Amino acid sequence: MEKFKIPTIPRTTSKSIRFPDNIIEGVEQAIQDKDCTFTAFVVEAVRVALVNVSEGGE
Numbered sequence: 001m002e003k004f005k006i007p008t009i010p011r012t013t014s015k016s017i018r019f020p021d022n023i024i025e026g027v028e029q030a031i032q033d034k035d036c037t038f039t040a041f042v043v044e045a046v047r048v049a050l051v052n053v054s055e056g057g058e
Contacts, residue, residue: 024038
């Protein structure tokens, strides 16, 4: 059985970035009616992109 660990919230830093309008619209459409925020979607997308880059993807 896996031991319970009290989760910690990772340290975060606010960054202001500009997105093309069509990307914003696409993200908002993708998360519509989902329990997901714009920020959570973008963070996960960047995390996956970083994994792909580290594995030699383009």
